Amino acid sequence: MNLLAEIRQCFAPALESLGVQPADYLGMIRPAQDKKFGDYQVNFAMGLAKALGKAPREIAGSLVETTNLSGLCSQVEIAGPGFINLRIDDEFLRTALTTAVSDDRLGVAASSNPLTIVIDYSSPNVAKPMHVGHIRSTVIGDALARIARFVGHHVISDNHLGDWGTQFGMIIYGYKHFRDQAAYRANPVQHLGDLYRRVRQLGDYHSACSKAPQLAQQIEQLKVQFAQMKSAPEPEDKGERKQKAKEIQRLEKKLDELNEELAALRQKISAIENVAELKQLADEHARINQSVLEETAKLHAGDADNLAMWREFLPSCMDDINSIYKRLDVGFDQVLGESFYHDQLQAVVDDLKNKGMAEVSDGAMCVFLDNFETPMLIQKSDGAFLYATTDLATIKYRVETWSPDIVLYVVDHRQQEHFDKLFAVAARWGYATQDFRHVSFGTVLGEDGRPFKTRSGDTVGLAGLLDEAERKAKGVLIAMQKDSSELVDEAEIERIAQIVGIGALKFADLSQHRSSDYTFSYDKMLELKGFTATYAQYLYARVQGIYRRDNIDPASFRTQPKPFLFEHPLERELGIMILQVSETLDEVLVDYRPNLLAQYLFELTQTFFKFYDQCPVLTADSEKLKASRLQLCDLAARTIRLGLGLLGIGVVDKM
RNA sequence: GCGUCCGUAGCUCAAUGGAUAGAGCAUCGGUCUUCGGAACCGAGGGUUGCAGGUUCGAGUCCUGCCGGGCGCGCCA
Numbered sequence: 001m002n003l004l005a006e007i008r009q010c011f012a013p014a015l016e017s018l019g020v021q022p023a024d025y026l027g028m029i030r031p032a033q034d035k036k037f038g039d040y041q042v043n044f045a046m047g048l049a050k051a052l053g054k055a056p057r058e059i060a061g062s063l064v065e066t067t068n069l070s071g072l073c074s075q076v077e078i079a080g081p082g083f084i085n086l087r088i089d090d091e092f093l094r095t096a097l098t099t100a101v102s103d104d105r106l107g108v109a110a111s112s113n114p115l116t117i118v119i120d121y122s123s124p125n126v127a128k129p130m131h132v133g134h135i136r137s138t139v140i141g142d143a144l145a146r147i148a149r150f151v152g153h154h155v156i157s158d159n160h161l162g163d164w165g166t167q168f169g170m171i172i173y174g175y176k177h178f179r180d181q182a183a184y185r186a187n188p189v190q191h192l193g194d195l196y197r198r199v200r201q202l203g204d205y206h207s208a209c210s211k212a213p214q215l216a217q218q219i220e221q222l223k224v225q226f227a228q229m230k231s232a233p234e235p236e237d238k239g240e241r242k243q244k245a246k247e248i249q250r251l252e253k254k255l256d257e258l259n260e261e262l263a264a265l266r267q268k269i270s271a272i273e274n275v276a277e278l279k280q281l282a283d284e285h286a287r288i289n290q291s292v293l294e295e296t297a298k299l300h301a302g303d304a305d306n307l308a309m310w311r312e313f314l315p316s317c318m319d320d321i322n323s324i325y326k327r328l329d330v331g332f333d334q335v336l337g338e339s340f341y342h343d344q345l346q347a348v349v350d351d352l353k354n355k356g357m358a359e360v361s362d363g364a365m366c367v368f369l370d371n372f373e374t375p376m377l378i379q380k381s382d383g384a385f386l387y388a389t390t391d392l393a394t395i396k397y398r399v400e401t402w403s404p405d406i407v408l409y410v411v412d413h414r415q416q417e418h419f420d421k422l423f424a425v426a427a428r429w430g431y432a433t434q435d436f437r438h439v440s441f442g443t444v445l446g447e448d449g450r451p452f453k454t455r456s457g458d459t460v461g462l463a464g465l466l467d468e469a470e471r472k473a474k475g476v477l478i479a480m481q482k483d484s485s486e487l488v489d490e491a492e493i494e495r496i497a498q499i500v501g502i503g504a505l506k507f508a509d510l511s512q513h514r515s516s517d518y519t520f521s522y523d524k525m526l527e528l529k530g531f532t533a534t535y536a537q538y539l540y541a542r543v544q545g546i547y548r549r550d551n552i553d554p555a556s557f558r559t560q561p562k563p564f565l566f567e568h569p570l571e572r573e574l575g576i577m578i579l580q581v582s583e584t585l586d587e588v589l590v591d592y593r594p595n596l597l598a599q600y601l602f603e604l605t606q607t608f609f610k611f612y613d614q615c616p617v618l619t620a621d622s623e624k625l626k627a628s629r630l631q632l633c634d635l636a637a638r639t640i641r642l643g644l645g646l647l648g649i650g651v652v653d654k655m
Numbered sequence: 656g657c658g659u660c661c662g663u664a665g666c667u668c669a670a671u672g673g674a675u676a677g678a679g680c681a682u683c684g685g686u687c688u689u690c691g692g693a694a695c696c697g698a699g700g701g702u703u704g705c706a707g708g709u710u711c712g713a714g715u716c717c718u719g720c721c722g723g724g725c726g727c728g729c730c731a
Contacts, residue, residue, distance in 0.1 A: 380728095655691095
C-alpha cells in the first residue's frame with residue numbers, strides 16, 4: 001500500500017476540474033513535516049490561488065469539497081495560509097497493515113510501469129588494487145540496482161571494468177623484466193600486484209626526474225613575480241588595491257601548491273635514490289614509461305605474446321576484485337569491460353566520420369559540440385582510441401542489446417563534463433530517446449580534507465578497510481557479550497561481526513547525500529551507534545529476541561493476521577511509518593538517492609524504540625493487544641530487513 | 656581565465672519552494688532489581704558565508720561578492 005499515491009490519486013479529479021494539469025501539482029502532496037499537522041499535507045492551494053485569482057483558503061475549501069477521501073482520510077483540515085492537512089483513517093491503516101503482515105513484499109506493489117534500466121557501477125581498473133575510492137560507486141550502484149529491481153523494473157547491472165588499459169602494459173613489462181617465477185606460481189595475484197607497483201614506482205621516478213627541474217624553475221619564476229608584486233607601490237585606487245591583494249593571495253596559494261607537488265616528486269626520487277639496488281634498476285630501465293606504452297600498444301594491436309599474457313593475468317586480477325565483491329555482497333548481471341568493446345571502436349569512429357559528426361583537428365579525430373568549448377576526442381593522433389570511444393561503443397552495444405529506457409552511470413562527479421559531452425554526442429548519433437543519467441557522487445577525501453589521490457601511494461586499500469570494519473565490530477560484540485545472557489559461539493561472533501562491520505561501512509556511505517564529498521574517516525565509517533546500520537540491525541535482533549523469549553512462531557500470525565489495535569499513539573505512528581516504505585522507495589528512484597531510504601530506516605527504528613519503550617508487548621494488558629503489538633514488531637523488523645537488504649546490508653538474529 | 660558543484664549547531668551531516676531549519680556525535684542531566692542499555696527521556700547549542708532580488712512563502716530559485724572542491728584536446 002502506497003499511502004501517498006492513494007492520496008494523490010484522490011486529488012487528481014479535483015485538480016482537473018479546476019482546469020490545471022494534475023501532474024504539475026500532485027507532487028506537492030507530501031508526508032506532513034510535523035506530526036501535529038497530521039499525516040500528510042497538501043501544499044498546492046496557495047500556488048493555485050494566484051493562477052486562478054481566488055483566495056487560497058477558498059481554493060483549498062473547494063478542493064476538499066470536490067475530493068472524495070472517504071475511507072482513506074478521517075480528518076481533513078485547512079490550516080494557515082491554505083495548507084490542507086490530512087489524517088489517515090485508522091480503519092484504513094489497520095486494513096493496510098493486515099495486508100502487509102501476510103505479504104512477502106510487505107504490501108509494496110510492484111511498479112505498474114516497469115522499465116529496463118542499465119546500471120553501470122563499480123568499474124574498477126583491473127590490476128590496480130582497489131582502494132576506498134572505489135567503494136562509493138560500488139555500494140551506491142548496487143543499492144540502486146537492488147531497489148529498482150524490487151520496485152519491479154528490469155535491471156541489468158553491468159561492471160564496465162578497466163581491463164584493457166596501460167596498467168596491463170605495466171604488468172606485462174614487469175612480468176617480462178622483474179618476475180620471480182616461484183613467487184608468481186605461489187601467489188599470482190600478489191606477485192602481479194607487486195610487479196605493478198614496482199613498474200609504477202620506477203616509471204614515476206623517471207617522470208619525476210624529468211618534471212622536477214621544470215617545476216623548480218616554474219616556482220623560481222613565480223617567486224620573482226611574487227616578490228615584484230609585493231614590493232610594487234600600493235595603488236591609490238581602492239579597487240586596484242583590493243585587486244592587488246587578491247592577486248598576491250592567489251600567487252601565494254599557487255606557490256604552495258607547486259611546492260607541495262615538487263616535494264612529492266622529490267620524495268619519489270629519493271625513495272629510489274636512497275636504495276642502491278633500486279637506483280640501479282631505475283638506470284637499467286630508463287625508457288620504462290615509453291616501453292610500457294609500447295607493450296600496451298602491442299597488446300591492443302593483437303601481439304600474440306602480450307595477448308596471451310593478458311589472458312593469463314586477467315583471471316588472477318579478477319580473483320582479487322571478486323574477493324572484495326564477495327565480502328561486500330555485491331554482484332553484477334554483466335561484466336563487460338573495456339576489452340569487450342575493443343574491436344568495435346574503429347567502426348564507431350568510422351560511423352561518426354561518415355555521418356559528418358567527427359573531423360580531424362590537430363591530428364586527432366574530434367567531435368565538436370555546441371555549448372562545449374572543447375571537442376570530444378575519439379581517436380588520438382597516433383591512431384589509438386580513447387575512453388570516450390569505448391563509452392560510445394558501449395552505448396551502442398547496450399541500446400542494441402537490451403533496449404534500455406534508462407542508463408545510469410554511477411561515477412564520481414569529476415567526470416561530469418565527460419558525461420555531458422558523451423550524452424550530447426550519443427543523442428546526435430541517434431540515441432536520443434534513452435534517458436542517460438550520470439548518477440554522480442562526491443569525491444572521497446582524506447581525513448585531512450584533501451581529495452584522495454589515486455597516485456598518492458599511501459591510499460587505504462579496500463581489503464584492509466573491510467578487515468578493520470569487521471575487527472572493530474567483533475571487538476564491540478565481544479565486549480557486549482560479557483554481560484549478556486544471549487551467548488553465542490566463536491564462529492557465530494565472526495559471522496555477526498562481518499554483517500555488522502560491513503553494514504556499518506556501507507551505511508556510512510549510503511546514508512549521506514551522494515553529491516556531497518565523502519570525508520574518509522575510520523571513526524565515522526565504523527561508527528556503531530546513532531545514525532548507523534547497527535542501530536537498525538539492533539531493532540531486528542531485538543524483535544527476534546522477543547520471539548525466542550516467548551517461543552513465538554511469527555509464521556502463525558503472518559498466515560492468520562489478528563486485528564491491529566491503536567491504544568497508544570506510538571502504535572499508530574509506527575504503523576504509518578511501516579507503510580511508508582513503499583513511497584520511500586519511489587522517492588529514492590526519482591533522483592537515485594539511497595540516502596532517503598537510509599534516513600527512512602533510521603526514523604523507523606527511532607519510532608520503533610519509542611514504541612517499544614512505552615508499549616509492553618509480551619506483557620500487554622490483553623491477548624488481543626499483545627497480538628497486535630507482536631505484529632507491529634514483526635512488520636517493523638521485516639521492513640528493516642527489507643530496507644537494509646535493499647541497501648545491500650544484512651541483519652542478524654542476535655548481536 | 657572559463658565551466659561546474661558546494662558553504663546549515665562545536666564536529667559529521669539532513670531538509671521535491673511550505674508552517675517554529677532537523678538528526679547523529681560530543682557535552683551536561685535523567686530513566687535502570689530492564690519484554691537483551693548497541694535502548695529511552697530531557698537540556699544547552701543557529702543572522703543557513705555576505706548583500707540584493709523573485710514570491711503569499713527562500714537553506715532551497717535569480718544576480719553580485721567572499722571562501723572552498725573538482726574539471727578544462729590526444730589519461731581513465
